[in-house]
């Protein structure tokens with residue numbers, strides 16, 4: 001594996017990268033500086049940071065790179081570093097003549113410096129807008145098709161005018177077939193251009209929504225776990241749904257109307273040509289329309305339901321706690337509260353729907369009114385013989401091509417506001433620091449049991465609560481088995497999670513083989529270390545699928561052995577030794593916590609990692625399962641560094657060292673005290689002897 005000290009990046013490549021990023025001044029400075037001709041990745045990283053270039057350092061992953069905006073630096077494990085960029089769904093690299101060439105395939109192994117933001121931008125660049133720009137190739141066809149459909153849309157009014165003025169007025173019925181044929185052709189072009197445009201808009205908005213969801217998902221995966229758990233699952237899901245909202249606005253029926261809005265100018269020009277100053281009537285009416293609808297919208301928005309969230313929470317509570325509610329039999333209080341929210345929800349929604357209805361009716365009336373005023377004003381022009389009767393009829397028909405999109409624009413105002421807030425949310429979200437904003441290129445030694453050192457670890461989950469860890473300091477020798485014990489809530493789980501970097505302590509640090517944990521690539525480290533949590537999470541699928549999440553290439557035999565070693569032989573028999581048994585066919589809630597514990601432990605054992613961390617591995621086990629696990633532990637002792645939490649007396653005796661915690665602090669760390677081998681369950685008696 002590459003280390004930041006070993007691999008080199010040529011200075012010339014960096015200069016070219018800065019040039020490609022448009023940072024020509026910086027490129028010149030680097031050229032003139034006394035920087036060596038070959039610099040390490042670490043120095044490259046520092047140099048980019050020094051020039052305020054925002055970047056993420058990650059393993060090469062096509063799905064990440066497909067969403068990049070700027071050129072990036074590819075640092076393959078084998079071969080020379082490259083400047084590359086995304087070109088639609090392929091990649092290009094910059095050759096020595098500074099020409100972009102197709103990159104046949106991305107290197108499998110190595111790192112990439114993804115450039116996220118550039119310095120000296122006077123105005124903050126919206127990540128949303130930058131990604132939207134990727135769809136620019138669709139702009140032109142959409143523009144021309146919209147223009148074509150707007151022009152051919154004039155066919156029916158002009159046809160009507162020609163029939164009225166020439167065929168009826170001019171008594172020339174023989175020209176009727178020619179006019180009708182022309183109108184028919186225009187209509188065919190109109191319909192086809194609309195269909196093609198709808199297809200293009202649907203394709204591009206779907207691609208855009210897919211990119212947004214992909215980026216949001218990747219971003220979520222790369223965010224520190226502390227941030228993820230603080231924000232909560234539902235808001236993450238809402239973020240992914242934002243992409244869906246944007247797609248539905250652009251591709252939905254309202255989207256087409258919004259695209260047509262600028263083309264209403266064609267209808268104005270047509271009225272101007274047909275009826276001269278009569279065009280002032282629709283212009284004036286449109287201004288009036290705007291003022292009235294603005295006030296109407298304000299009136300409607302004032303009635304936006306505020307209880308929806310509370311009501312939704314009630315429904316969620318019901319879904320989650322139905323069993324408890326039924327079991328307790330005490331549903332009156334809950335029912336009263338639910339009914340109150342449901343009633344209020346109905347009342348607010350009724351009021352909102354009423355105002356929306358009024359809004360739509362006023363908009364429609366304004367459209368009619370505009371047409372009527374135009375007709376009445378136009379009559380004088382006809383009587384004056386300034387325009388023909390056919391032209392007046394055509395103008396009245398054209399009015400609808402103006403008021404229609406205007407009505408739609410007002411109806412879509414809410415959706416446009418929603419898009420605006422989605423864009424802001426997305427941009428803020430993309431600015432959140434990820435685990436990959438730091439250069440973490442080290443990877444742990446895969447073979448040997450590591451030593452661990454925890455130095456002054458301090459962690460508070462929130463500013464209001466007492467620290468869960470407070471200045472924790474102790475060492476673990478390579479191959480040592482350490483039991484962390486202490487009363488409930490004393491910080492055992494938090495300690496394990498911090499020791500393997502799942503959560504970051506606010507102060508203090510952890511070293512593994514004397515290297516700070518923060519130097520390790522977070523992904524590689526997590527794949528390397530084996531961790532078994534108390535609450536196991538499962539993905540829909542078979543037992544084998546869920547076990548192979550830990551080791552994708554494990555054989556069936558290895559999966560079964562890991563389950564047996566974890567003490568889960570009974571679970572295997574209950575599933576008729578069938579690794580393909582679907583864990584969810586039994587219903588997730590029916591899956592017992594202990595059974596889940598076997599799978600979680602088996603996953604950790606499958607990794608055969610020299611670092612094994614387990615949170616209460618044998619809680620509530622039957623004696624047979626406990627013995628099986630203790631046998632496994634005995635086999636691993638010495639060759640693996642093992643860290644576990646437990647309340648189990650017997651298991652503690654198998655540790656080389658115990659660490660006793662109380663209220664987030666270490667009260668004892670050392671061998672099991674010989675004068676007190678019976679460490680009581682909550683270690684209270686041990687505490688008294690200290």
Ligand SMILES: Nc1ncnc2c1ncn2[C@@H]1O[C@H](COP(=O)(O)OP(=O)(O)OP(=O)(O)O)[C@@H](O)[C@H]1O
Nearest residue numbers: 229461462468486487488489490491492493494495
């Ligand atoms: N995600 C979290 N957010 C806020 N507080 C938390 C969180 N997780 C744990 N805590 C709090 O931190 C303290 C330590 O919790 P922790 O789970 O580490 O204790 P523990 O010793 O493992 O407990 P147990 O023996 O019950 O598993 C407790 O007061 C707990 O309420």
